[in-house]
Amino acid sequence: MAGNTFGTLFRITTFGESHGTALGVTIDGCPAGIPLDEALVQKELDRRRPGAHAAASDGTPDPRGGRLNPAMTSRKEDDSCEILSGVFEGKTTGTPIAIVVRNTNQKSEDYGDIAFKYRPGHADYPFRAKYGVRDYRGGGRSSGRETIGRVAAGAVARAVLERDGIAVRAWTSEAVGISCETFDEEAIEQNAMRACDSAAAEKMLARIIELKAAGDSGGGIITCRIAGLPAGLGEPVFDKLDALLARAVLSVGAIKGIEFGAGFAAARMTGSEHNDAMRSGTATAGGAEPGAPLSGKPDFLTNHAGGILGGLSTGADVVFRAAVKPVSSISIQQQTIDTDGRDCDIEVRGRHDVCLCPRIVPVIEAMAALTVLDLLLQQKALR
């Protein structure tokens, strides 16, 4: 399995390279009758587009009418999507939905340097080792543009999840060494960092401008919350909800770690501190209860478990955090080898993101939505 397919019942297959003809996705297993058009998909694609954010702090005019985001590359990516199949009279039909985005902005650049030198922190060397050949133009298949297919499919998944009252939301909780100190959900889409703390976002942007001037880059942490899940989602052994979310999130380039609930801090807690006590809930059970009726749904007094016990959702919010590494493309000189195995130096020129956090937020949301929807459909099968 060459690994471009994700999911079992709601199953997507992505394709496309940074500088090829087009990128896209085929979604198989979408329920019939879901309202879907290109606008719904385009809205999510626009969120991952570079420079697309309206509220950048430095005031540079954005050619699309907003202001430029200093965290992001100034490369223009239109990323207009087209739905090729699976929709009839404005609704899904149950057949595969293919969505493509043509690459329109590939400059006929001179790729000489990165064609013959392996960029540190990039997949250049292991790609060459794996396949013998390599599409070096802009990172090829390992470019961040690969996420276009994920985000397009995620938009469809979210539309389906909404039917069941499930909402996926992610935000930047730390970037370039600066942590958010407050949580303001309204602020997230209002600042250029997609941070949950506007004041912290300003500091992050100031630090990003410094890093950019130095030709350097930075990392950060994304937090994601999935609300509205019924209890019992996930499977108890290899397909634990946290295991599948971890795979989904680590499959995004630049993510180097994930933790659920208390996460690594749980390693230093005692059982009496960590266990989430339960009290009788006021809400009626909305869960996935086949057969016998389930009397009562608990309220969890804390959520150190991050909404997951034994790999199954508890009905509390699922919460995880993902570590984003600093952008690998930096214009500072670095030591590397060339494709003949000789020592050389490289400075990676071009327009690059400084910190990926704001652009990765919609990708994480997409992966979480895809994972949860697939498990939800599987759960329905067994009633």
Place this chain on the structure above:
Amino acid sequence: MAGNTFGTLFRITTFGESHGTALGVTIDGCPAGIPLDEALVQKELDRRRPGAHAAASDGTPDPRGGRLNPAMTSRKEDDSCEILSGVFEGKTTGTPIAIVVRNTNQKSEDYGDIAFKYRPGHADYPFRAKYGVRDYRGGGRSSGRETIGRVAAGAVARAVLERDGIAVRAWTSEAVGISCETFDEEAIEQNAMRACDSAAAEKMLARIIELKAAGDSGGGIITCRIAGLPAGLGEPVFDKLDALLARAVLSVGAIKGIEFGAGFAAARMTGSEHNDAMRSGTATAGGAEPGAPLSGKPDFLTNHAGGILGGLSTGADVVFRAAVKPVSSISIQQQTIDTDGRDCDIEVRGRHDVCLCPRIVPVIEAMAALTVLDLLLQQKALR
């Protein structure tokens, strides 16, 4: 997919409950001609057995001839394995290998309390929500005994990996709040914590004895290293090596987080700090290079990437860390609800582990070995 199957080409399916008739695994896709007998499997099963460790610090005599390990339950588990199929004249035949371990030590206990109350930190409530029914005896399918099938299959996977010079090794690097400060590989299997620092292990055991006396429990961190991988293992999009390892490791109960290389610390590094510089390697390339010859294999001057770039192995050691939560079964009184949804309290009695780290080490090794072998077989298919 009810999620009891793991892997694509080297594929295992596990079964069994804590207090059912037997637990086990079927391995499908094992190459033919690999020497295999029950002793090879039993050796790994013995490593995950409670109280099996010979070098416990408190001197309590172990009924099997060693000394009792205070971190582990004193429950006796014989866990003798039997190979039912797939081996002929001492070698694998390419057909499925079924391995079973009978449950011999189930006391006919009174399960009344846990049958009717949901234990905090356990999967009791979401199991009931998912299936409507629940085998409450000893945790049923969500018991730690479920890992018997994983460890048995892992033993076979490791035997296959040895052909290719790949070695998987894990150890406790932190437990009950105490971190290892030195790395002594020889020490790992010599101390009751499977820690890489014998002095730290002594401190951990002392703390564990205190926790046990208080009816409480603790967590820790496991580090794992995979050495000898060719460059290019893994797939560049959804089946990234780190994504599949994350799923494998998070599928183990009690694991709440994973990080690769610099991991969460990478979030605070700059690109120039984090990128691993390369210099021309002295070793000849031993990797997975189809087609064009690969001139030269790099030496990485650091390993912040944890041996993985763009989801593919780089040829450097793969290194990850996993967070282990404190054992959920504690005899301290906790708030919960009963199966009728009414508030109640619970004290979880019985013989329980205090800290899972030493017993989880062989499970993590098994999951890492299974993941890597499956990708290795997939890689061979495409040459």
Place this chain on the structure above:
Amino acid sequence: MAGNTFGTLFRITTFGESHGTALGVTIDGCPAGIPLDEALVQKELDRRRPGAHAAASDGTPDPRGGRLNPAMTSRKEDDSCEILSGVFEGKTTGTPIAIVVRNTNQKSEDYGDIAFKYRPGHADYPFRAKYGVRDYRGGGRSSGRETIGRVAAGAVARAVLERDGIAVRAWTSEAVGISCETFDEEAIEQNAMRACDSAAAEKMLARIIELKAAGDSGGGIITCRIAGLPAGLGEPVFDKLDALLARAVLSVGAIKGIEFGAGFAAARMTGSEHNDAMRSGTATAGGAEPGAPLSGKPDFLTNHAGGILGGLSTGADVVFRAAVKPVSSISIQQQTIDTDGRDCDIEVRGRHDVCLCPRIVPVIEAMAALTVLDLLLQQKALR
């Protein structure tokens, strides 16, 4: 995928060789709450057991209290099953159900001849070519005993299908050159051939006694009918209902062809002859209709389509026929080569079936039930 797993949501994995320690199956994805015990499984296993049929026509006493079936080997196979997991208090729990049957009757035979010569019509040569090694004892994994796991799992699948009013029934419609001329459903389990025509069964048995005396064997045709399916089962492209049934049935050793409805005869019909006309049905729709209500369910005036159009069930009975080749083990001398590649002759001695039809009937039923149940669960997921 080494191919010992079948199904997506209701997924089975079988293991075991003819003369190994045990054979069996693990069933993953069985809904919780289904009543299940060993008697239910044993009943189906007994139907595939050699010599187990009570009503053989030649009057030879059966050591189990019936009369010997001349079509079948006189080898004694007890085939007692044991359920190892997945059942609690008499019901399935949603976790994997492992079922094993120990091999108790392996004579310590001298296998010399078949160990070193490839039997014509058997998989001996391609097994050796595939794996390099081969468990030659009684056919190893390619023995008919491999179907024990299928039949055990099929028994569980049929128990689940009964909830939805779906019934799978197969019978011998032709054997050793003699065709059934009437259809008497009651007769099927009353005669030693599982034929739908008792008079034809007598003629088949007479012919079988002749073939046995000559050391030869014969083939036949099995017909299978699946009643009670909702309309719309199956998937419209690669997972057409007929495609998946064909794979399921051709995966049974000795099956050389399958046809649905008019089948090969359709090749000579015109469209106006073949198309099944529809009239407004009296029954209310019992099908798999999501979304918009479906007014009216058609009656099909004929069933040349065998209950399947475009890969989807129509609501009419699904009907297919499968060709069974003559038993390959014959005591007549045949030309072959030995494992050193030299010409030699072979006479396959031992107790063998003469015609597989009566024993294959329950296997075909099992495979059809497993296929249909898996699709039914998938269909539920998309509502």
Place this chain on the structure above:
Amino acid sequence: MAGNTFGTLFRITTFGESHGTALGVTIDGCPAGIPLDEALVQKELDRRRPGAHAAASDGTPDPRGGRLNPAMTSRKEDDSCEILSGVFEGKTTGTPIAIVVRNTNQKSEDYGDIAFKYRPGHADYPFRAKYGVRDYRGGGRSSGRETIGRVAAGAVARAVLERDGIAVRAWTSEAVGISCETFDEEAIEQNAMRACDSAAAEKMLARIIELKAAGDSGGGIITCRIAGLPAGLGEPVFDKLDALLARAVLSVGAIKGIEFGAGFAAARMTGSEHNDAMRSGTATAGGAEPGAPLSGKPDFLTNHAGGILGGLSTGADVVFRAAVKPVSSISIQQQTIDTDGRDCDIEVRGRHDVCLCPRIVPVIEAMAALTVLDLLLQQKALR
């Protein structure tokens, strides 16, 4: 699994409806370094195009420079393909290959009649039952145009198989009641029926002209031969080579049966007639032998087995026959019901094929090639 994906290691996902925006396929798992361009794919697509055959017997001028084929619809389908990804500098890169064909010739027809009446022999009714909604334009997803993606992917698979000397060839062996009596391989692509007997082809075409005049249609039989397979391909239980080929071939619309080697005739043979005797072969073994060397490769004196024993290839040619039902769209008046469940009559107007055989030949070849290549890659994994 909504069933638009086929294969495990060489895995394709198709999409598209008859009158949607585009149809296509994504190929995942194609080895890197295979020469590939649009011309290679287009050549196969042109073979399945209606009216594309140069040598039709009735002399009608073909707008593309040949003569019209009376068996096929006169609808113009350009079916120009575009490769969107996965190819760099004329070779595959190991990343997914997306190929699309835009629908350019959809007349803005009045679909009123087929929108509200279920056509007999078509999937209209079960589609509606399955999904609640239905894209009725030209059959939607169940149109024969769905095979465009299969044929495009098959072209790539065949290019890979050529490296290993494996050739897949299919032809019409019977159509509209007329059987081929000779086998002339050269003739196949020279006559409008893709028949292996030119004289029979003339008679078939004459009969087709009669059927067309009557508004009726006919069926036929396709034979397929796969040459050059190593011994041991396929898996011994559920993934038998014949089982997977059966699924692949029955997944093509209009196929109602398949048989291997002697097929249904085997049901009437004795074992001594059916078993294929072996003699020491002169050829050296070219097979898939891991481990121990395989001395000698047999010559099979007959091929009743169709090149498959126990689900594994024997090294002899794999041969199967598939039954093609008559085209369902006929202009003769038929009884049916409308979408409100009321009785009505229908005459299916428009330009339709009379007999599908010549157009299905390249589809069968594609499905056989895809099946065999996937198993070949799996086999390589286990060496």
